[in-house]
Amino acid sequence: xxxxxxxxxxxxxxxxxxxxxxxxxxxxxxxxxxxxxxxxxxxxxxxxxxxxxxxxxxxxxxxxxxxxxxxxxxxxxxxxxxxxxxxxxxxxxxxxxxxxxxxxxxxxxxxxxxxxxxxxxxxxxxxxxxxxxxxxxxxxxxxxxxxxxxxxxxxxxxxxxxxxxxxxxxxxxxxxxxxxxxxxxxxxxxxxxxxxxxxxxxxxxxxxxxxxxxxxxxxxxxxxxxxxxxxxxxxxxxxxxxxxxxxxxxxxxxxxxxxxxxxxxxxxxxxxxxxxxxxxxxxxxxxxxxxxxxxxxxxxxxxxxxxxxxxxxxxxxxxxxxxxxxxxxxxxxxxxxxxxxxxxxxxxxxxxxxxxxxxxxxxxxxxxxxxxxxxxxxxxxxxxxxxxxxxxxxxxxxxxxxxxxxxxxxxxxxxxxxxxxxxxxxxxxxxxxxxxxxxxxxxxxxxxxxxxxxxxxxxxxxxxxxxxxxxxxxxxxxxxxxxxxxxxxxxxxxxxx
Numbered sequence: 001x002x003x004x005x006x007x008x009x010x011x012x013x014x015x016x017x018x019x020x021x022x023x024x025x026x027x028x029x030x031x032x033x034x035x036x037x038x039x040x041x042x043x044x045x046x047x048x049x050x051x052x053x054x055x056x057x058x059x060x061x062x063x064x065x066x067x068x069x070x071x072x073x074x075x076x077x078x079x080x081x082x083x084x085x086x087x088x089x090x091x092x093x094x095x096x097x098x099x100x101x102x103x104x105x106x107x108x109x110x111x112x113x114x115x116x117x118x119x120x121x122x123x124x125x126x127x128x129x130x131x132x133x134x135x136x137x138x139x140x141x142x143x144x145x146x147x148x149x150x151x152x153x154x155x156x157x158x159x160x161x162x163x164x165x166x167x168x169x170x171x172x173x174x175x176x177x178x179x180x181x182x183x184x185x186x187x188x189x190x191x192x193x194x195x196x197x198x199x200x201x202x203x204x205x206x207x208x209x210x211x212x213x214x215x216x217x218x219x220x221x222x223x224x225x226x227x228x229x230x231x232x233x234x235x236x237x238x239x240x241x242x243x244x245x246x247x248x249x250x251x252x253x254x255x256x257x258x259x260x261x262x263x264x265x266x267x268x269x270x271x272x273x274x275x276x277x278x279x280x281x282x283x284x285x286x287x288x289x290x291x292x293x294x295x296x297x298x299x300x301x302x303x304x305x306x307x308x309x310x311x312x313x314x315x316x317x318x319x320x321x322x323x324x325x326x327x328x329x330x331x332x333x334x335x336x337x338x339x340x341x342x343x344x345x346x347x348x349x350x351x352x353x354x355x356x357x358x359x360x361x362x363x364x365x366x367x368x369x370x371x372x373x374x375x376x377x378x379x380x381x382x383x384x385x386x387x388x389x390x391x392x393x394x395x396x397x398x399x400x401x402x403x404x405x406x407x408x409x410x411x412x413x414x415x416x417x418x419x420x421x422x423x424x425x426x427x428x429x430x431x432x433x434x435x436x437x438x439x440x441x442x443x444x445x446x447x448x449x450x451x452x453x454x455x456x457x458x459x460x461x462x463x464x465x466x467x468x469x470x471x472x473x474x475x476x477x478x479x480x481x482x483x484x485x486x487x488x489x490x491x492x493x494x495x496x497x
Contacts, residue, residue, distance in 0.1 A: 001060050006384045007323060009247070009270040010169050014384060017269065019238050025061040026237035027053055028229040028267075030246055031123070033070040034104040035085035038111055039290035040313070040328065041243075041276050041283035047314055047435075048273045048322045048385075049241045050117040054433050055381050066232050067120040068225060071101040072127045072208050072218055087207045097208050098127075111293040114310035116435045124228045126219065130210045132227040133219045136261050137198045145260045149189040151201030151215035157194045160256050169255060169270060170248035196253050198223050222253035226266065229254075235262040241271040245282065273322040278303070280327065291328075298478030300471065305330040307474070307483045308337070309439050315340040318387040318434055339395070344438055346398035347426045353404050353419060363413045366400065370418055373397050374425040381433065390429055397422065440495050451482065455491045458484070 004017040019025045029049045032038055046067075053065045072086055090097040112119075126133075137153055140146040146155050160166055161174045177194045197220035202209040209216045229237065235258075242251065251270065258266035275282045278289050291301050299307030316336035320326045373393045380389040401422070403413070414422075430436050454473055461469040474484050477493075485492045 002378060002382050004056075004059060004382050006269070006271065009272045010267075015269065017238075019061065020234075020236065020268065023060065023062060025056045025063045025239065026233040027056070027063060027065045027239045027241065028225070028233055028237060029065070029067045029120075029240075030225055030242040030250070031068040031070060032104075032108050033085050034101050034108060035089040036104060036285060037292045037294065038104075038108045039283065039285075039292045040296060041290060042108075043111070043115060043293070043313060044276050044317050044322075044326065045241070045243045045273050046112060046117055047115055047317050049271075050115075050435060051318065051387060051433065052239075052241065052271070052385060054118065054435060055385060058428065058433055064122070064233060065118075065120040066122045066124065066229065068228050069101075069105055069123060069125045070221070070224060071105070071125050072097075072224075090207060101127075107293070111310075114293075114297070115314050116311070116437050118435075122232050124232065126224040126228070127208075129224070129228050129231065130219065132231055133223050134199075134212050136223060136227050136230075136257070138213065139261045140198065140257060143260050146198055147191065148214050151217060152189060152197060153199040153214055154190050154195040155198055155253070155257055156191060157196065157256065158192045160260065164256070164259060166256060167252065170252045172248055172252065196220060196222060196249060198257065222250055223257060225250070226254050226258045226261070230258065230262065230266065236264060236266060236268065238267075239269045239271055240267040241273075244272040244274050245284075247272060274325050276317075277325055277327045283328065294478070297483060298475050300475050300478070303328075303330075306334075307478060307485065308333055309483055309485075311437055311439055312337045312340060314434075315391075315436060319391055321384075321386055321388045323384070340436070341439070343391075343394055343398055343430070344436070346401040347430060348438075349405065350401045350423055350426060353401075367414050367418050370397060370400060370414060371421060374421050377425055377429045381429075387434060390434070394426065394430060397425075451477075451493045455484065455493065459491065 005014045006017060007013070008015045027049065029045065032042055049065075049067075053063050056063045070086075086097055086101060090100045093100055095103070137146065140155065141148070141153065144156075145160055146153055157166060158174070158178075166172075166174055167177075174194065178192065199212060199214060199219055200217050201215055202217045206218065208218050210218060229240065240251070240254075255265060255267070277283060281287055281289065283290055291303060295301035295304065296308050296313060297310065299305070312333060316333055317326065319336060319339075373396050376393055377390045380386040380393070400413070454477065458470050458473040461467075461473070477484060482493055482495055
């Protein structure tokens with residue numbers, strides 16, 4: 001098995017990956033809070049860690065990938081009194097919380113399928129693990145690191161920091177936090193401003209509530225992941241992943257409460273992807289600058305110049321190393337679309353090439369260069385999952401493949417073994433590891449005629465400046481999984497189902 005090294009956020013250095021159980025790998029990734037439709041910022045962690053678990057499987061590990069659904073208890077801001085995203089959004093939409101949760105969970109799963117993300121082995125929900133959360137809180141109280149006030153339970157951060165390295169993951173210093181933490185509603189209950197809620201007492205108007213030893217209430221955000229990860233991966237597991245925005249307070253709090261509950265740190269390797277930004281600002285609901293999945297696929301958003309195929313989004317994300325910031329722009333997405341088309345066309349051409357069987361390469365220098373490019377793909381993935389460098393190498397190879405049209409150059413330039421290696425490299429890395437798929441065009445003849453008719457109607461509407469009709473046709477087709485792309489030679493349709 002090849003040696004895998006990647007950056008551990010906890011130690012701030014690249015480390016060799018050694019799993020707790022040889023041949024097995026446990027991976028936990030913080031899933032979405034299903035209080036609204038997922039957006040481009042959410043796509044990055046789930047595509048990133050889809051590639052991580054794909055590559056672990058490629059190396060021969062049996063992977064248990066756990067990705068949770070946060071459907072309760074997620075505070076908008078730590079310390080604010082009795083507010084969680086799910087309950088508040090359910091009131092706004094006039095839905096039962098679980099009705100709304102099902103709606104947005106289904107939309108999230110739909111987006112993940114379009115992005116070709118493999119399903120996790122286990123997808124636990126916070127509301128399905130209230131018993132485990134309560135039991136964990138009771139243990140922390142028994143060990144003297146949590147206290148109850150008016151039906152709420154808080155973790156004693158200051159006491160924890162006297163015995164453990166609080167802030168090591170995020171680089172926060174407790175004294176600074178004590179000085180800078182703002183006064184918020186409900187803070188008067190806490191011994192210290194930095195203490196975080198393990199359980200919150202539910203006021204009468206709060207919809208989601210469960211019976212606990214401290215009265216009716218609901219869980220804090222952080223305890224959910226600690227309870228679910230330990231249940232399915234053990235008290236200490238291999239890798240915990242998530243976005244860099246979760247370093248503090250979420251993951252820092254997970255470490256603290258799990259360390260007390262179990263008597264040791266919960267995770268050996270912490271992995272964090274960087275953010276997608278718009279004009280230098282993090283993409284997030286709180287900034288009101290998100291682009292939802294459905295808007296990406298339909299192009300129906302003020303910041304978008306066109307609809308984008310899910311594979312274009314996936315390719316765009318993987319062209320940048322997961323720990324680097326990725327700034328959104330239409331230009332970069334359009335460039336990703338052109339680049340991916342070129343690369344996939346080279347891959348399709350490669351699949352058609354049959355070498356006459358000459359074992360010796362006519363151009364030994366080129367032959368050796370292609371072998372080097374292929375072998376480096378494994379090296380790059382083993383060096384902190386560097387998908388950007390893998391893609392760069394595949395682009396180096398593409399002109400060589402394009403020079404083989406009709407098989408004219410293949411027999412003289414590359415050996416049969418090298419062409420076999422080329423085919424394997426593209427199959428393994430472009431399809432299996434990076435998870436890319438072709439931009440599928442609509443194939444069914446009758447269906448194609450209907451789509452062509454709609455395209456004609458839309459084109460005519462655009463000529464008449466009837467943009468309302470034009471946009472309606474495009475958006476309705478996108479809802480059904482058909483993307484319309486306006487190109488210089490006309491409009492082309494693609495299916496994303």
